[in-house]
C-alpha cells in the first residue's frame with residue numbers, strides 16, 4: 001500500500017488544485033436553493049420584474065462560477081490520475097526488469113501484465129472519482145444540513161425523514177460492499193487467468209494445431225472467460241440494483257417532505273421554505289450517494305493497489321553492492337573460478353552441489369551431462385542471473401558479487417539455452433548488446449557465427465526484418481544470430497548454453513574453428529550435448545545429477561570417467577572413440 005501512496009505525494013499540487021476548485025464548486029451549488037427560495041417568497045404575487053433580475057443575475061453568476069470550477073476540477077483530477085498511473089506503470093516495468101529468476105517466478109507473466117495494465121487502470125479510476133467527488137460529500141452533507149434546518153420552519157418530523165433516508169442508504173451500501181468485496185479479489189485473479197490462457201495458446205499455436213487440440217483449448221479459454229463474466233456480471237448487477245433503489249429513496253423523501261409541509265402550510269413563506277428544504281434534503285442524500293460511489297470503486301481499487309504494491313515492494317535479490325572493487329568500464333582478463341558452489345532453486349534440494357573448477361582465458365571449457373544435470377544452472381551463476389546459495393564464483397580473483405552488475409555483464413557474451421530474438425532487423429538484433437558497432441564488427445561477428453551466408457542470401461541482407469520472437473527464421477538461423485549477437489560484444493568471456501545443438505555437424509565444426517582462430521584470447525565456456533562439439537576442448541567437465549563426476553581432456557575422460565564413456569559410446573563409433 002505504502003509503495004503506491006508515495007505516488008499521490010508526488011502530484012500533491014495537482015490534487016490540491018482539484019480539491020480547491022471542487023470546494024468552490026460545492027459552495028456555489030449550496031447557495032442556489034436559498035436564492036430560489038428568496039425569489040419565490042418575495043417575488044410571487046407581485047408583478048415586479050426587478051425582483052427577478054436582482055435574484056436572477058446572482059443565481060446566474062453563481063452557476064457560471066460553479067461551471068468553470070467544475071471544468072478545472074475535471075482538468076486537474078484527470079491530469080493527476082493519468083500522470084500517477086503513467087509513473088506507476090513505468091516504475092513497475094523498471095522494477096520487473098530488475099527481477100532475478102527468483103522474484104520473477106513468484107508472479108506469472110500474465111499476472112504481471114494484468115498488474116501493469118488493468119490494475120493500474122483501476123487505481124487511476126479510483127483516483128479520478130475520488131478527486132471529483134470527495135469534497136462534495138462533506139460540504140453538501142454538513143452545509144446542506146445547516147441550511148435544511150434554517151428552512152425547516154421548525155418542523156421536527158422532517159429530521160426523521162432525512163435521518164431515516166440516510167440510514168437506508170448507508171445500510172444498503174454496507175450490505176452491497178460486504179458481498180462485492182471478495183468478488184473483486186476473485187475478479188482480478190480471473191483476469192490473470194484469462195490473460196495466462198490467451199498467452200499460452202497464442203504462443204503454442206503450432207503445437208495446438210499439430211495436436212489438433214483447438215477444441216480443447218477453446219473450451220479452456222471459454223471456461224476462464226465464462227468464470228470472469230459470471231463474476232463481473234454479479235458485481236455489476238448488484239451495483240446496478242443500488243442505483244434505482246437510491247432513486248426510490250430520494251423520491252420517497254420528496255413525497256414525505258411535501259406531505260409533512262402540506263399539513264402546515266399557512267402562507268407563501270412556507271412554500272418557499274419547502275422548496276429550499278426539499279433541495280437541501282436531496283443534497284444531503286446525494287452526498288451520501290457520492291460517498292457510496294467512492295465505495296463502489298474503492299474495494300476493487302484496494303485489491304489493485306495491493307497487487308501493484310506487491311510488485312513494487314518486492315525486494316530484489318540480485319543487487320549492486322555499494323562498494324565496488326572494480327573501476328567502471330573495467331575489462332577483465334577472464335579467468336573464471338568456481339569454488340565449492342551450490343545452488344538450490346527456491347531453497348529446495350540443491351540443483352548443483354560442490355562445484356569447483358577453473359576456466360582460464362584463452363581456453364575452451366566444456367560442460368557435458370544429461371539433461372537436468374545442472375549445466376545451465378552453473379553457467380547462469382556467472383553473469384549473476386542467479387546468485388550462489390553457497391560457495392563463490394569469481395572472475396580474475398574478484399567475487400562476481402563485488403563487481404558492478406553492468407560491468408560484469410558487459411564482460412560476458414552470453415547465448416542462453418532458450419534464446420530470443422527481438423522484432424526489428426537482423427542488424428538491430430546483432431548490435432543489441434552494444435550501441436556503437438560498425439559494419440566491420442558486425443560482419444566479423446556474423447562470419448564467426450556462420451550466419452553470413454544466410455544473411456547475404458536474401459536481398460535485404462542485414463536489413464531483413466525479424467518478426468517478434470524471431471519466428472520468421474529457422475531454429476538454426478536463430479541460434480546463429482544469437483551467437484553473432486553475443487560475439488559482437490567483443491567481450492573477454494563467452495558462454496554458449498547448448499547453442500550448437502540446432503546446427504548441423506558441418507556448421508558446428510566450422511563455427512568452433514572460427515571461434516578458436518578469431519577469439520583466441522577469450523575464455524570460452526560451451527555447454528553441449530554432443531561429444532563431437534567439445535572433443536577438442538581444453539577442459540571437459542562431466543556433470544551428473546548436479547555434481548562433477550569427471551574433469552579433464554577427452555582422451556583421459558574416456559579412460560577414467562564411466563559417465564563420459566557412456567555418453568561418448570552412445571554417440572560415436574568404435575573407431576572415433578579410438579578404443
Ligand code: ADP
Nearest residue numbers: 101345351369370371372373374375376377378
Ligand atoms: P541442464 O541445463 O543440465 O539440462 P538445468 O541446470 O537446467 O539442467 O537444471 C538442473 C536442475 O534444476 C533440474 O533438475 C531442473 O529440474 C532444476 N531446475 C532448473 N530450472 C529450475 C527452476 N527455474 N526452478 C526450479 N528448478 C529448476
Ligand code: MG
Nearest residue numbers: 375376417498
Ligand atoms: Mg540446460
